[in-house]
Amino acid sequence: MKAGVDLGGTKIQAVVVDAGHAVVGQARRETPTEGGPPAVAAEIAATVREAAASAGMDVRELAGVGVGSPGAIDRTAGTVAHARNLPDWERSYPLAGTLTEALGTTVLLDNDVQVAVAGEFELGAGRPYSSLLGVWWGTGVGGGLILDGKPWLGRGAAGEIGHMVVKRGGAHCPCGRRGCLEAYAGRASMESRARHLVEQGEKTALFEIMEERGRARLQSGVWARALEDGDRMATRLVDRAIGALGAGVASAVNLLDIEAVVVGGGLGTRLGPPYVERIAEAMQPHLFVAERPPAVLSAALGDLGGAIGATLLVS
Amino acid sequence: MKAGVDLGGTKIQAVVVDAGHAVVGQARRETPTEGGPPAVAAEIAATVREAAASAGMDVRELAGVGVGSPGAIDRTAGTVAHARNLPDWERSYPLAGTLTEALGTTVLLDNDVQVAVAGEFELGAGRPYSSLLGVWWGTGVGGGLILDGKPWLGRGAAGEIGHMVVKRGGAHCPCGRRGCLEAYAGRASMESRARHLVEQGEKTALFEIMEERGRARLQSGVWARALEDGDRMATRLVDRAIGALGAGVASAVNLLDIEAVVVGGGLGTRLGPPYVERIAEAMQPHLFVAERPPAVLSAALGDLGGAIGATLLVS
Incomplete structure (x- = not known):
């Protein structure tokens, strides 16, 4: 035990x-x-x-x-x-x-993130593969790599897919840099953007749902509920996140040509397979070997x- | 032999x-x-x-x-x-x-590119390291990875750093996609851009130097000469290429945390260490572990x- x-x-x-x-x-x-x-x-x-x-x-x-x-x-x-x-x-x-x-x-x-990705590799969605990228989509966007059956840690800090640049000179990231994937797809960045848009006078049910649930933050369940209700701002911000994830993950695939991508994390797990499928679609226009995309899978071990x-x- | x-x-x-x-x-x-x-x-x-x-x-x-x-x-x-x-x-x-x-x-x-990178790893600038990214800056932008002392090929097509996305929705790339690193830094893309700017009425000595040398293309020596002469358009387009290389290579480093980056290829070799140093500087604002950048080196084996x-x- x-x-x-x-x-x-x-x-x-x-x-x-x-x-x-x-x-x-x-x-x-x-x-x-x-x-x-x-x-x-x-x-x-x-x-x-x-x-x-x-x-x-x-x-x-x-x-x-x-x-x-x-x-x-x-x-x-x-x-x-x-x-x-x-x-x-x-x-x-x-x-x-x-x-x-x-x-x-x-x-x-x-x-x-590394232990969660190792779990998916050994026991979850990644079992059939010897190389994979785990994309942990939550408050931030974390990542973990398995290459040739072993975790790849580099000099100890590998896997920072959330800080790959998807748009030079683009949105401000919580890390202080600009144009990182996390600046578009991290839940914290998405919430900042939603608050900014509300201040600009745009409407959304996101913050009402948050308050109904007694939360102080737009947690994954709040986003999921707003999407189910067809909330326009939530839909638009999740679309934007998926577009950025498509570009960032495709860039990683172009560099590494791994067999599989496993998407987990709070938002990845809560939104589940239909949204993971949309990330796969958003990767497609950026894949250098477009006719042979990697498998793109939802994390299987859950919460x-x-x-x-x-x-x-x-x- | x-x-x-x-x-x-x-x-x-x-x-x-x-x-x-x-x-x-x-x-x-x-x-x-x-x-x-x-x-x-x-x-x-x-x-x-x-x-x-x-x-x-x-x-x-x-x-x-x-x-x-x-x-x-x-x-x-x-x-x-x-x-x-x-x-x-x-x-x-x-x-x-x-x-x-x-x-x-x-x-x-x-x-x-893979054999050139393996050469630098075994016999050239990469000898002190066990993991490195080779960036071959020429007509296109190729790449090759050495991880744990061995070439990493993925499913056979790894290393396409030139087709990492540095600007979603950005410039058209010769590969048909948009916003790839090569769309800004590949010599073919740089030449297309220069021709376009000349059509718009901007001035440059690039094409005169090309003709003087009996060339049909803006080869690396043409760019080098124009830079030496302080040609504004050449300077601006090389600056743009270096900015894109900084973002793309830093993204790869954030993902892989490799020990070293070796820059070669026609343009990389011709422009040499001062420009490779500028790529290192352009990476800096995008590095997630900014206090511990990888070594960024010029290819040592030459032509x-x-x-x-x-x-x-x-x-």
Whole structure:
């Protein structure tokens, strides 16, 4: 038995899996918004304990715990820095060491998108392929590469498909640069754009749906609902995101000629196959070998995918 | 001893190298513009014979001949198709088999850019690195990847950095698509743009220099001369190309986080280190990990690099 944790800006999801990768226990808690890294580490430990308890065991019986985290990960040192969506988490924090001490079992860290993509490669939509690009479409646009059956990390920071340039001199990106894919397709950028258009006097039901649901942000379910209702602004902004994803992902395919693209992430998973199919269509006009596109697939492991992928860190 | 051939749209360059990769013989001929693939194959054979003779040997004494060719290569079948810059060369032609028969020694084929990049990796600017992107800046913009010490070919067509999208909805590319890097930085696109600007009434010395040199095209030396003379249009179009290269190459680096970028090709080699340094500067605003850029280097093997790289096909 081993555990996996998906550490996100809003929630901490933990699972316990058996030797056949079946989920036998799970727990979910909200990510603390105060107290900085120590508070987040304590909450992760509590979530893992709860998941272990739901599987009828003690955490010390686990073979280990894998954690997928946002930010800049030092896999060897077990530290996380620059985790923008987590509270007061700029400087490097020894997350693996702190959790190992708190839980009394080995804890291994990796990038959240990388572990989710590894999960899809080993256990999900990517199983038939030896090379793939994972496109994690959520608040930002993350990516992960599997080449020749192994994760490709480069010098440690590979996979930043969200910061490939799709329009020189184009829209401002939350990263501070211009024309990045994420500036058009990241949910945070889409929300900024929607707020700007509302200020300009345009109409949309997006913010009403958000308030009805007691949310402060346009989360994926809000976008999905607005699309179902035929909201014009939501449709237009999602079309714009899909156009940018088509160009950016096609550029990556032209460079790497990989076999498959797996689309996951909050928005990718919530909107699902019909929208993933539209990304495939938007790639087509930009593909250099247009007659042989890669397979473009929806992530298959669902909401638990990140946590399940993180269990693969424990051998 | 083995031979290598760089098959280009204007010239066929052959070299003979010894076991230490030193060039001990060479020959260069013009690429036939008529007669289709058989005429080109006959001229390649003649060029290899001439290079062997200049090394004081017969072609049958060579361990083999490697050929770097434009177009779509089937490495196993030894065929070339869709070689746009060669005469009447759309359909697949058995170049390796034809040359093997003509020369009486083994002939192996690969993509021209791929062999040139492999040459820089094994013997040139890329030697200190285990991962690199070669950017071949010439008539088009080609690319080749070395990942973990080995060429990355994907499903056979990897490396098309020239057809990464740097501006959605942007300039028309010779490939028929829009906004590709090559639409801004390929020498053919730059020439089209210059002709268009002249038709609009703008002034440039580019076409006078071309005529003085008895050329029909704005070859790399023409651009270099115009830049030296401070020609405004040439300066502006090269600046535009460098801006596009900066965005496209930075996008590739953000995706792959490779250690080094090696810039070669006709224009890259002719303009040399000062312009390669400008590409590095143009990448900087787009790099996601801006504080740790890759090394950006000029190809070191010079004009014979493609032919020398092709010798590496023969083991």
